[in-house]
Amino acid sequence: METIWLTIALMGGIGIIAAAVLYIVAKRFRVDEDERVLLIEEVLPGANCGACGYKGCHDFATACAAAESLDGMFCPGAGADGMKRIGEIAGLSVAETVRKVAVVACAGGCDERPLVRKYDGVLRCSIETVVGEGETSCPYGCLGWGDCVEACPYDAIHIDSETLLPVVDPSKCVGCGKCAKACPRGVIKLQDVPEPYGTVVYVACQNRDKGPLAMKACAVSCIGCGKCKKACGQEAITVDHFIASIDSSKCVRCGQCVEACPRHSIHEIQMPEGGKA
Amino acid sequence: MNRKIHPRTFAKGGIHPHDSKLTRDVAITQPVEPERVTVLLNQSIGAEPRLLVKAGDPVRKGQMIAEPGGYVSAALHSPVGGTVKSVTSVRDPYGYPSKAIEIIKEGDQEPAALEPLDFETATPAQIVERVAACGIVGLGGATFPTRVKLEPGKEYRPEYVIINGAECEPWLTCDDRLMREHASEVVSGARWLMRAVKVKKCYIGIEENKQEAIAAMTEAASHRSGVTVVPLKKKYPQGGEKQLIQAIIGRQVPSGSLPVYVGAIVDNVATAFAVCEAAEKGLPLTRRVVTVTGPDLANPGNFLTDIGTPVSALIEAAGGLPEDTGKVVAGGPMMGRAMSYLDTPTTKGMSGILVLPSRMSRRPDPQPCIRCGSCVEVCPMGLEPFLIAAQGEMRLWESTLHSGVMDCIECGSCMYTCPAARPLLDYIRLSKRESRKLK
Numbered sequence: 001m002e003t004i005w006l007t008i009a010l011m012g013g014i015g016i017i018a019a020a021v022l023y024i025v026a027k028r029f030r031v032d033e034d035e036r037v038l039l040i041e042e043v044l045p046g047a048n049c050g051a052c053g054y055k056g057c058h059d060f061a062t063a064c065a066a067a068e069s070l071d072g073m074f075c076p077g078a079g080a081d082g083m084k085r086i087g088e089i090a091g092l093s094v095a096e097t098v099r100k101v102a103v104v105a106c107a108g109g110c111d112e113r114p115l116v117r118k119y120d121g122v123l124r125c126s127i128e129t130v131v132g133e134g135e136t137s138c139p140y141g142c143l144g145w146g147d148c149v150e151a152c153p154y155d156a157i158h159i160d161s162e163t164l165l166p167v168v169d170p171s172k173c174v175g176c177g178k179c180a181k182a183c184p185r186g187v188i189k190l191q192d193v194p195e196p197y198g199t200v201v202y203v204a205c206q207n208r209d210k211g212p213l214a215m216k217a218c219a220v221s222c223i224g225c226g227k228c229k230k231a232c233g234q235e236a237i238t239v240d241h242f243i244a245s246i247d248s249s250k251c252v253r254c255g256q257c258v259e260a261c262p263r264h265s266i267h268e269i270q271m272p273e274g275g276k277a
Numbered sequence: 278m279n280r281k282i283h284p285r286t287f288a289k290g291g292i293h294p295h296d297s298k299l300t301r302d303v304a305i306t307q308p309v310e311p312e313r314v315t316v317l318l319n320q321s322i323g324a325e326p327r328l329l330v331k332a333g334d335p336v337r338k339g340q341m342i343a344e345p346g347g348y349v350s351a352a353l354h355s356p357v358g359g360t361v362k363s364v365t366s367v368r369d370p371y372g373y374p375s376k377a378i379e380i381i382k383e384g385d386q387e388p389a390a391l392e393p394l395d396f397e398t399a400t401p402a403q404i405v406e407r408v409a410a411c412g413i414v415g416l417g418g419a420t421f422p423t424r425v426k427l428e429p430g431k432e433y434r435p436e437y438v439i440i441n442g443a444e445c446e447p448w449l450t451c452d453d454r455l456m457r458e459h460a461s462e463v464v465s466g467a468r469w470l471m472r473a474v475k476v477k478k479c480y481i482g483i484e485e486n487k488q489e490a491i492a493a494m495t496e497a498a499s500h501r502s503g504v505t506v507v508p509l510k511k512k513y514p515q516g517g518e519k520q521l522i523q524a525i526i527g528r529q530v531p532s533g534s535l536p537v538y539v540g541a542i543v544d545n546v547a548t549a550f551a552v553c554e555a556a557e558k559g560l561p562l563t564r565r566v567v568t569v570t571g572p573d574l575a576n577p578g579n580f581l582t583d584i585g586t587p588v589s590a591l592i593e594a595a596g597g598l599p600e601d602t603g604k605v606v607a608g609g610p611m612m613g614r615a616m617s618y619l620d621t622p623t624t625k626g627m628s629g630i631l632v633l634p635s636r637m638s639r640r641p642d643p644q645p646c647i648r649c650g651s652c653v654e655v656c657p658m659g660l661e662p663f664l665i666a667a668q669g670e671m672r673l674w675e676s677t678l679h680s681g682v683m684d685c686i687e688c689g690s691c692m693y694t695c696p697a698a699r700p701l702l703d704y705i706r707l708s709k710r711e712s713r714k715l716k
Contacts, residue, residue: 117617121700122700122703126707127700127703127704127707130707131371132372132373132615132616132617133371133617137372139368139372139373208374209374
């Protein structure tokens with residue numbers, strides 16, 4: 001019987017001492033973490049994509065909490081609404097930012113762009129582009145092995161099984177630009193999405209060859225004919241090096257150029273209302 | 278005196294592919310005299326040359342048509358006399374657009390030569406200037422401007438000129454033929470180079486599968502002091518700069534350093550020949566020997582080629598493109614690159630055109646790595662190719678740097694020997710490119 005009492009006393013004693021030590025240590029060596037960091041992290045997407053320029057979401061949250069101004073700090077994942085909430089948490093004002101979306105500047109799928117040779121190396125765009133122009137005779141176009149798909153942290157870009165071209169899901173795309181960086185040919189571009197969200201018009205080609213060459217390489221290539229330029233009432237389109245480009249700040253998304261293009265190389269995508277931004 | 282000379286070689290790694298030198302006994306000829314040439318503007322490593330001509334200008338043969346665009350850059354000269362038709366954008370052999378000067382051959386073909394230099398009185402500065410003025414670049418394939426090599430900077434003291442006659446790439450024989458037919462010019466070129474960098478000793482390294490070249494060069498060198506021919510064992514990549522230095526003078530170039538750090542200036546035999554032509558005849562670099570070869574070609578050969586001649590014309594001269602051609606490779610089979618277009622022009626760096634039938638050009642499907650270690654055994658730089666490739670595949674660029682990816686000379690021995698046909702070099706090259714961006 002005595003053994004039992006002794007054991008209880010001993011174990012209880014150790015417990016009390018340990019609790020006291022833990023209490024003192026916790027009080028004395030407490031690290032004050034800014035609770036705003038945790039709140040900000042909840043707003044962030046948690047994908048650690050690095051589009052903000054910081055190492056990850058936690059790093060960005062810490063920087064936001066410590067910052068004196070949120071100018072130049074933007075998380076495309078959280079979008080404008082998210083940044084507004086971060087501003088509220090951090091007690092700072094947030095400048096208006098333009099939402100961006102990734103667009104694929106190549107429309108030459110399997111039916112439009114004939115294969116002229118076989119590539120039997122590693123199935124990665126970054127490797128094929130060094131070997132040569134690829135399996136088609138367009139040295140500017142998409143190679144289709146999906147380096148962009150692997151780079152996307154938001155599952156917003158996929159290779160279409162019929163055209164073998166990447167397709168961006170605008171409801172998931174936050175415009176972080178990882179795919180654009182991963183593409184060795186710069187086929188994927190970030191396009192401004194001006195308010196109010198509606199359509200985004202872009203040139204789905206970047207072939208800078210002269211007309212006949214571009215025509216031979218692909219059925220939907222921009223040949224720099226300039227019909228879109230004439231159709232545009234806003235002078236938003238310029239043609240340089242046999243390729244049209246649209247100034248999104250001038251574009252009113254009337255769709256005239258899309259209809260005027262004889263090569264069907266100007267595309268528009270519908271941005272979802274109230275998407276992430 | 279019948280002393281047996283033991284051929285030397287480098288210490289680590291290396292492979293022994295079948296040498297397949299079909300054209301070793303075919304003399305150098307010039308079968309194609311093109312009516313028009315297309316000179317690509319970017320033919321060497323470094324800055325893009327600045328154009329000196331425009332469409333409609335008459336040019337003389339050997340006239341400078343583009344000047345160096347920076348210190349590391351090389352001048353271009355017209356290979357023919359005639360008229361500049363246009364300055365335009367053409368496809369390079371790999372399919373990418375590239376600026377080029379099209380010249381139509383007509384009229385006077387007398388070369389616009391510079392004043393020949395006198396060996397006894399020419400100063401090193403004069404020789405270096407001549408090398409630059411004649412647009413000479415490393416003709417082994419790297420196309421590094423030779424004048425930069427000849428001005429190594431005050432902190433380095435060159436001790437040896439090493440002339441690279443290893444020609445370890447299978448199939449290629451252009452250097453072999455040049456040494457056999459123009460031995461004395463190559464040796465003279467070596468002496469000009471020695472004079473330019475003020476050294477007293479020169480070694481000419483030649484692999485022992487080229488006995489005739491060794492004999493011819495030894496004969497030519499016997500009258501000249503300071504030039505020694507060194508027979509080398511047949512082993513790929515003996516012609517790699519660092520391997521050659523180790524084989525001949527027994528010194529190892531440290532990681533990240535240039536050969537001149539250990540006192541060596543290495544130049545290809547074709548470069549030495551070009552230096553001789555530039556110094557003694559005042560002729561700029563406008564032509565080179567190209568080996569056009571392949572197992573099914575009717576008439577393979579070593580063709581003296583004006584730079585800018587279409588590749589297709591050379592293949593035509595070698596008997597035409599055989600049916601069932603799988604790949605046409607610019608350069609040798611180990612380090613060359615498959616061409617996308619055949620109507621593109623030859624360049625200064627194009628030492629060979631290898632026409633491979635499809636049965637020899639197919640890449641086997643890669644299998645998983647079996648950890649046999651063959652790639653580690655054959656790597657002449659002592660790297661672990663399987664590891665770097667795996668890191669590259671996982672995009673761990675920083676780890677590849679720690680694994681020494683920058684020391685890779687891209688010889689391809691690892692991929693050649695891999696029993697699982699892993700695309701090792703593809704991933705190593707990718708890692709090199711991506712790691713460079715990190716710095």
